[in-house]
Amino acid sequence: MTSLFAVALVLFATVIGAFGALFLKFGAAKLTRSDKWTFINKRLLLGVFLYGLSSIFFLAALKNGELSVLYPLTSLSYVWISLLSIKMLNEKMNFFKWLGIAAILIGVSLIGFGS
Numbered sequence: 001m002t003s004l005f006a007v008a009l010v011l012f013a014t015v016i017g018a019f020g021a022l023f024l025k026f027g028a029a030k031l032t033r034s035d036k037w038t039f040i041n042k043r044l045l046l047g048v049f050l051y052g053l054s055s056i057f058f059l060a061a062l063k064n065g066e067l068s069v070l071y072p073l074t075s076l077s078y079v080w081i082s083l084l085s086i087k088m089l090n091e092k093m094n095f096f097k098w099l100g101i102a103a104i105l106i107g108v109s110l111i112g113f114g115s
Helices: 004-028 042-063 067-073 076-089 095-114
Strands: none
Touching: 004 042, 004 067, 004 076, 042 067, 067 095, 076 095
């Protein structure tokens, strides 16, 4: 049986992972081919750190829950990153992207009800 605490940890991990992806995007914008040390920039390192932190929370959740229930929740990262991309990167969403987000939310809900 998967505890509510494990579900909350995974949800928190997905939010942290989405911010990790956002900072990787910001850091990647600073990368150049001319400088071999260009990969050492604060935003890129913060993105890697947040991804690692997200993995630690996910591992803690796995200790208290079923993989078949928790792993599909990681797809919520796509929802968070879409919302962050709109807000922080001024990216545009179209009908099909919103439809994809709705499908993710419906799928996660169905898995939650099924467990």
